[in-house]
Amino acid sequence: MSLPRITHLPSGRLLSTILHHQPLLPSIIPLTVPKRAVIQGEYRRPGQPKKTKFAWQKINFNFSKGLEGIKKHFTLLKKEFTDRWVGPEGKPIVEHMLEQNRVVWEFRGPESLREWTVSSDREIGGHSEAYLKLGRNNNTCFLYGTLSSTPPRDGETRYSGYCTMRSKQPLASFDRKKHHDWSSFNTLQLRVRGDGRPWMINVSAETYFSHQKDDIYCYFLYTRGGPYWQDVKIPFSKFFLTHRGRVQDDQHPVWLDKVVQRKIPSQSDDKTDVSLP
Amino acid sequence: MKGSRCLHQLKSLRLLSHAGRRLPPPAAAAAAGDNGALFRLHSSSLLGGSQCPQREVLRHFHSSPARTKSQPARFVQEEDKTRDKSLVAHDDLFEQVAKETKTKATFNKVIDVYTKRDIRRRGHVEFIYAALKKMPEFGVEKDLTVYNKLLDVFPKEVFVPQNFIQRMFNHYPRQQECGVQLLEQMESYGIMPNTETKVLLVQIFGEKTHPMRKYQRIMYWFPKFMHANPFPIPKQLPEDPVDLARFSLTRMANDWDAKVTVYQLPCTDITDSGAEVTLPHIVGIQSPSQMEALAKHNPCRPVFVEGPFPLWMRKTCVYYYVLRADPAPPEEKLDLDLDRDLGDDESFDVEDLDDGPVFAMCMTSQGDQATLNQWISGLQQSNPILGQIPTLFRLGAGPRELQGVGDTDSASGTWFSSHAHKEEADPGEDGEAVVEEEPRRSQGVKQ
Secondary structure (H helix, E strand, O other): OOOOOOOOHHHHHHHHHOOOOOOOOOOOOOOOOOOOOOOOOOOOOOOOOOOOHHHHOOOOOOOHHHHHHHHHHHHHHHHHHHHHHOOHHOOHHHHHOOOOOOOOOOOOOHHHHEEEEEHHHHHHOOOOEEEEEEOHHHOOOEEEEOOHHHHOOOOOOOOEEEEEEEEOOEOHHOOOEOOOOOOOEEEEEEEOOOOOOEEEEEEEEEEEHHHHHHHHEEEEEEEEOOOOEEEEEEEEHOEEEEEOEEOOOOOOOOHHHOOOOOEEEEEOOOOEEEEEE | OOOHOOOOOOOOHHHHHHHHHHHOHHHOOOOOHHHHHHHHHHHHHHHOOOOOOOOOOOOOOOHHHHHOOOOOOOOOOOHHHHHOOOOOOOOHHHHHHOOOOOOHHHHHHHHHHHHOOOOOOOOOHHHHHHHHHHHHHHHHOOOOHHHHHOOOOOOOOOOOOOOHHHHHOOOOOHHHHHHHHHHHHHOOOOOOHHHHHHHHHHHHHOOOOOHHHHHHHHHHHHHEEEEEEEEOOOOOOOHHHHHHHHHHHHOOOOOOOEEEEEEEOOEEOOOOOOOEEEEEEEEEEEOOHHHHHHOOOOOOOOOEEEEEEEEEEOOEEEEEEEEEEEOOOOOHHOOOOOOOOOOOOOOHHHHHHHHOOOEEEEEEEEOOOOHHHHHHHOOOOOOHHHHOOEEEEEEEEOHHHHHHHOHHHHHHEEEEEEOOOOOOOOOOOOOOOOOOOOOOOOOOOOO
């Protein structure tokens, strides 16, 4: 793969667009210059078959699933209607205004695990694995697995070996996207127990433009290791902006009113066990 | 005014480049560090203008020496004429030069061989890529002087854009990418570039180019993140396992007052039958508050020796064992009503996360029951109550099995037993062999 068609961008950002997914192997002569559309759609990895399914073929028509769906969505809808009478976001206004801390994620049973998606290197062809299960006493979640940093042999990936735990997008009734409003808070607090490896906390916000789809705010989470729980408090002002893994030149604070996801990736060489409450 | 300044800049750059090309490579290598630029300037004033070999291509105004090349660059070297004429990677040069040992000196030698070979530096991009790939084998990937020397391979001043059009259109894109890759490898190994790197980059690529921007980004972000770790690990970890155990135990223990005790040093014994028995080291840690908690522990409830748990420090993994008890049942917990504010959220009870109090930790290279028994006996010297409390072992798969290729049998293989301290004459309280069903890890773990 060679350089894409260079458009006239300010020099600060040019670097970040060139270097996405495009390490140059010196002995390969590029045969064609790939054309990349300005609107970045889904990237198809080399080797993956082209998906030529039409939109209507992707819908799964199933009666029992439909019934469950109706029940779930109408319950959510009813809850949304009644919550407005209680106060903003379903809480009384006094509580909403005066709250100092809000528990967003806690692991109190198997249902809480469904909020999280665990992914690893495997989806790009690597050899890492990651699993999530409930820890002891059903109070914590335990992320464990194996990391291997041999990059997949697809000719364009240079570094590899990661696993992430991602929170799912909160959904309102009828699968409408909802976001977290954290504008009244300024710190993220976690209770973790790691194995000494550094992790990262990624927060992503809902953006308007599709170019900003991969904008992620990151900060490091250093674990000490050992059997004691570690309280980590990260103010939101410390998060820095990255796009597709590259730190950007134009930094701005996190948009707290449209927070969508929280991710905890780790990159390292070997087996990893991280416990998170 | 501007024109004369440009001319002056060109002249000084030319002097610099001449000096850079003419200096013998060992001297150039010795000029590493902040004195690099000064040394070059100084030598240029000594040599300036006196030597002018015919091979030196003079810099023409508004054009680059690249235009004077008559034939396209070839990748075939003289030695490789006997081989097939396909694309020859420059790795061969590295392998030829260092068949016996791969050290920094041999790596530098390869670079010197290449730079002295041709003033035009044909194929320097491929050479630099090959060198970057070979660096870990030679063990020089964390050495800044080697990176600077490699950056020196680029011909100077040729790739500097001269006007705004060249600056706009990514002048010499392959070379710029190569420079960026070199800096990226430095960044991934966490090496901070220095002034010599900057001077080299300015000479080679000029300002406002991608490698220069990359350098500026590194110099902005690295100092910000260098000290972000609240639990820093020194770059050189201690080699001695006892020292390493001591360091990691103090790191994990949450307490400045915790005391590290070495129960056994590693030694090799020869038994009566002549067989060699290696005794592993046992290093334990316990703090005074833990000793108090253990003394207050209810002897009816057992304590567990759990392990091994991994602890990673950079690339080293060590395993530790923990002596802990199960969390107290809710009725025994005291509800300490500390002053609570109006805004405190009382629904999230932090005490629920308690995994049970930890009484002591230890590290040993061989995690079998005999060694851990020794640790418990050693602990008993300072905590006599351990004689009355039944101690159960909840050991996972040992580190040896973790390192090898594990099959599903070993993944689920956990063994439990109980150990009765025979010092106290109270056999009724000591536990018999109890097998517990709770697996430490689920089936999905690959080892």
